Amino acid sequence: MPAVSDTSPITNLARIGQLELLRKQFPILWIPFAVVEELLEHPAAASLATIRTALRDWIHVGEAKNRELVRELSGMLDRG
Numbered sequence: 001m002p003a004v005s006d007t008s009p010i011t012n013l014a015r016i017g018q019l020e021l022l023r024k025q026f027p028i029l030w031i032p033f034a035v036v037e038e039l040l041e042h043p044a045a046a047s048l049a050t051i052r053t054a055l056r057d058w059i060h061v062g063e064a065k066n067r068e069l070v071r072e073l074s075g076m077l078d079r080g
Contacts, residue, residue, distance in 0.1 A: 002028040005022070010022065011039065015044060019051070028058075029058065030059075030062055036061055039051050039055070
């Protein structure tokens with residue numbers, strides 16, 4: 001089943017070397033471009049390498065199609 005993620009689960013699992021757990025639970029993972037921007041700012045080189053590999057191999061990037069919902073949620077959530 002496809003899932004959508006924000007930055008925290010990806011960075012936290014990458015930090016402890018367990019990003020594969022997310023892939024096992026959600027083989028199809030979508031993130032918005034804003035999350036990619038935040039992920040690529042990760043300070044730890046090893047974590048960043050793992051994240052870059054995941055972005056290439058199995059994390060899909062795209063934007064939400066329901067613009068009204070995006071506007072509604074933007075008051076409660078940040079972009080990433």
